[in-house]
Amino acid sequence: MALKRTPDPQEARAVVQGWRAQGLSVGFAPTMGALHEGHLSLVRASAEECDRTAVSIYVNPTQFAPNEDLQSYPRQLEADCRLAERAGADLVFHPSDELMYPEGFSTYVIQEGLTQTLEGASRPTHFRGVLTIVCKLLHCVPADRAYFGHKDFQQSVIVRRMARDLNMPIEIRVLPTVREKDGLAMSSRNKYLSPEERRQALCLYEALRKADSLYRGGQTDAETLRRAMAAALGAAPLAEPDYVEIVDKETLAPVQVVSARAVAVLAVRFGETRLIDNYPFSEAAERRHPPSSAPRASGPVG
Ligand code: AMP
Secondary structure, rough: OEEEEOOOOHHHHHHHHHHHHHOOOOOEEEEEEOOOOHHHHHHHHHHHHOEEEEEEEEEOHHOOOOOOOOOOOOOOOHHHHHHHOOOOOOEEEEOOHHOOOOOOOOOOOOOOOOOHHHHHHOOOHHHHHHHHHHHHHHHHHHOOOOEEEEHHHHHHHHHHHHHOOOOOOOOEEEEEOEEOOOOOEOOOOHHHHHHHHHHHHHHHHHHHHHHHHHHHHHEEHHHHHHHHHHHHHHHEEEEEEEEEEEEEEOOOOOOOOOOOOEEEEEEEEEEEEEEEEEEOHHHHHOOOOOOOOOOOOOOOOO
């Protein structure tokens, strides 16, 4: 099927409704573009699990604070459409700011309780913007399933909660983090890093690997793991940690004892660039083999 492209919310909705009226299942991967293998893993999963796949490409201004990188965020619509099509997309929805936030726009989605910690502590209006645009996009692209990355762990928890709380008729699928060969989590923002920052950015992965290996060695004291992660970040002189925590995978509350319900989360600044990464300890239980030094597709040790 040839790729259909549209900036028009009504047209996107008509295309998706048409598919569903034919009995076809529809998957949807919302993105801000500058597509990399992390995004494309969502598109491929959707293409495998659903009859039709939609991708949105929209750099959403309401999730950026005034001092953040909205203006410089990479934009490459033509290349993104080619990448999305090759990964199995049938529809790319790429609205403009005027269409998404017309004059007089004043309605937002606010989640209480999960949005003030971690990312929300540093970026107080971020999740209001994220939930508002995800809610809007799901109305424009009324799919059966929406695909998100575990890379943005807190976002995935909050989006799931919104879907549940607001009875949204959609299944939320969250897929593992895709990493560069050396272990750095793929991110559109990695492009901002200088070569030296890029080298040192590996400390995020090293910190998560450290937590994983201590946990698999039997250490379940969260503070011990947290200190070990902070020490790993401390080995990179250019890294300025924002937070290093181990939290419950649903409540996001810090835990004292690490279990398969826990997720190690961190945010680190390198100059102007802010990187996040995380490790769900459930992955340690899923792996039967000891960690290999060769990085693979998802968690800190593969
Ligand atoms: P973004 O374009 O950054 O808003 O991301 C769009 C979607 O892709 C979100 O659900 C992200 O969690 C997901 N994503 C971003 N990076 C990765 C990655 N490295 N691995 C898997 N999913 C990712």
